Amino acid sequence: MHIALDATYALGRELTGVGVYSREILHGLPALHPDARFTFCYRPNRFLRSFRESIPSAARRRPLFESGPTRNADIFHALNQRVPATKHRRTVTTFHDLFVLTGEYSTREFRDRFADQARHAAERSDAIVCVSQFTADQVESLLNVERARLHVVHHGVHGPAEQPSKQGREKMVLSVGSIQKRKNTARLVEAFELSPPGWKLILAGAAGFEAESIIQRIAESPRREDISVTGYINQSELEQLYSKASLFAFPSLDEGFGIPVIEAMAWGVPVITSDRSALAEVSGDAALHVDPENIEELATALQTTMENPGLRNELAARGLEWSARFTWQAAVEKTWNVYLHLL
Numbered sequence: 578m579h580i581a582l583d584a585t586y587a588l589g590r591e592l593t594g595v596g597v598y599s600r601e602i603l604h605g606l607p608a609l610h611p612d613a614r615f616t617f618c619y620r621p622n623r624f625l626r627s628f629r630e631s632i633p634s635a636a637r638r639r640p641l642f643e644s645g646p647t648r649n650a651d652i653f654h655a656l657n658q659r660v661p662a663t664k665h666r667r668t669v670t671t672f673h674d675l676f677v678l679t680g681e682y683s684t685r686e687f688r689d690r691f692a693d694q695a696r697h698a699a700e701r702s703d704a705i706v707c708v709s710q711f712t713a714d715q716v717e718s719l720l721n722v723e724r725a726r727l728h729v730v731h732h733g734v735h736g737p738a739e740q741p742s743k744q745g746r747e748k749m750v751l752s753v754g755s756i757q758k759r760k761n762t763a764r765l766v767e768a769f770e771l772s773p774p775g776w777k778l779i780l781a782g783a784a785g786f787e788a789e790s791i792i793q794r795i796a797e798s799p800r801r802e803d804i805s806v807t808g809y810i811n812q813s814e815l816e817q818l819y820s821k822a823s824l825f826a827f828p829s830l831d832e833g834f835g836i837p838v839i840e841a842m843a844w845g846v847p848v849i850t851s852d853r854s855a856l857a858e859v860s861g862d863a864a865l866h867v868d869p870e871n872i873e874e875l876a877t878a879l880q881t882t883m884e885n886p887g888l889r890n891e892l893a894a895r896g897l898e899w900s901a902r903f904t905w906q907a908a909v910e911k912t913w914n915v916y917l918h919l920l
Contacts, residue, residue, distance in 0.1 A: 580606065580916065581650035581665075583641055584617035586657050588626055591783065591809050594836050595673055598708070598732060599656045605909035607633035616650060652916050659694045660701050667919045670702040671730075674833025674855075675715045682759035682831065683786050696720060704915050706730050708834040711855035728915045731859070732834050733905030736843030740897075741820035748776045750879065751822035751846065753815065753837040754829065756792065756806065757785025761828045761851075761869050763794055768828075770800050771876035773883055778826075781818060783809040819844035823889060824882055827856070828869040835859050839903050842896030847889045849878045863899035865892065 587599035607615055618641035619627045627638055643662045653665040658672045675695065677688040699705065699720040705727050707713035713727045750769065754760045762780060769778045778800075784792070795804055810818075825841035827850045835856050841848050842863060850856045852866035860866070865882065867874045882889055 578610075578652075578916070578920070579614040579616070579650045580652050580654060581616040581618055581639075582606075582654045583620075583656050583659070584627070584632075585620045585623055585641065588619070588623055588630065590811065594732075594834070595657050597836065598671070598673070601733065601905040602654075602656060602909060602912060603636075604633060605905055606913065607635040609906070609909055610913060611635055618653075652919060654912075654916075655698060655702075658698045660698045664701075667703045668701055669704045669706060669915060669919070670698045671706040671708065672698075672712055672716050672833070673708050674712060674831065675719055676759060676831040676833075678719050679715075680759070680831055682757070702726065704728060704919055706912060706915055708732055709855035709858055711858055712833045728911070728918075730908055730911040730915070731903055732836050732839070733903050733908045734836065734840045734843045734900060735905070736840075736900065737816070737820070740845050745820060746823045747821045748883075749818075749822045750776060750778045750824045750826050750883075751781065751818050751841070752779070752826045753781045753818075753841070754827070755782045755785030756780060756788045758787045758791075759830050760785070761830050763791050764869065764872050764875065765826055765828055766791075766795055766798060766804065767872050768875035768879055769804070770798060771872075772879045774803075776803065776883060778804045779807065779818060779822070780805065781807045781810050781815065816844070819846060822846050824849065824879070826875075826879065827851070828867060828875055829854070829856065830869055832856050832859075838864065839900045842893075842900035843903075845893045845897055847882060847892030848896055849875070849882065861899050863892065863895035 584603055586596050587603055615636040616639050617632055617636050618639050621640050624640040652667045655670040658670055676682050677691040699722050707727055707729050710729050713729050716722050756762050825846040825848045827838050829851055832854045838848055838850050838860050848864040850860050850864050851869040865878050867878050
């Protein structure tokens with residue numbers, strides 16, 4: 578079997594969730610199926626950059642043009658809901674979210690361009706991988722895709738080899754993700770201001786949409802000395818924060834999956850997250866769920882968990898058990914099964 582994949586989003590060090598997913602699938606498929614052939618395709622503006630990074634021995638590199646050389650592959654897999662104009666033998670596309678169609682969480686130009694790409698990908702795909710049931714439901718209802726073409730394949734996570742010591746935990750609330758409107762950063766800051774003193778809030782993520790006003794709000798916060806904005810951090814730095822945090826807050830307004838929620842659980846950190854989008858599905862009964870637009874409800878959840886070590890221990894235990902269901906090996910195997918289904 579010959580599989581071509583759009584590997585563009587796996588390049589670089591500062592990977593988003595899509596980049597992490599792409600890298601896991603690209604390296605996981607050849608590891609599990611070494612007898613297959615793989616072509617890693619990169620859009621022309623990033624093709625030369627791809628040579629800075631190693632690829633599996635079973636894979637080769639090719640530039641990905643709109644009328645490109647992947648047409649001879651048995652399957653072309655677009656890993657981020659964007660497919661070239663070329664008609665391939667069979668096309669699979671992964672859809673991560675559709676917030677461009679449901680909320681003003683980015684610029685109008687970005688939303689229009691992304692929405693056009695999503696509609697084109699939905700029309701041209703023989704099968705669509707959706708990272709959650711929530712995303713699958715949105716693809717079906719918003720893009721009029723029949724259910725038979727949709728396949729739910731959850732993301733995975735990597736937990737620590739050994740759980741961090743509870744004695745190493747600090748009075749720290751950690752939140753991971755871009756500083757932006759969709760991640761609901763401003764409301765989290767307001768809720769933290771209502772929480773008991775003695776705790777720190779760490780916001781780990783690069784600046785995103787409308788970050789300027791959020792950063793200004795943080796600068797004016799009465800708890801400014803208790804709030805740290807790290808910017809983008811690498812995996813090693815992130816793991817250090819997971820090992821120290823006593824609480825993880827992720828009150829996002831719209832997520833197609835929400836990798837940080839499961840990642841925090843895998844590191845034994847109790848989680849507070851939203852009761853909407855894919856987050857309720859992804860976190861199950863292993864997290865405290867809140868209305869992300871209700872600051873008082875979020876503040877109450879923070880205060881309750883801060884003041885109750887027993888509740889934190891219970892949520893941490895539930896999270897460890899729940900997060901064990903989400904592995905990248907399972908995601909790779911299910912993705913391969915989508916290919917077999919088409920063939």
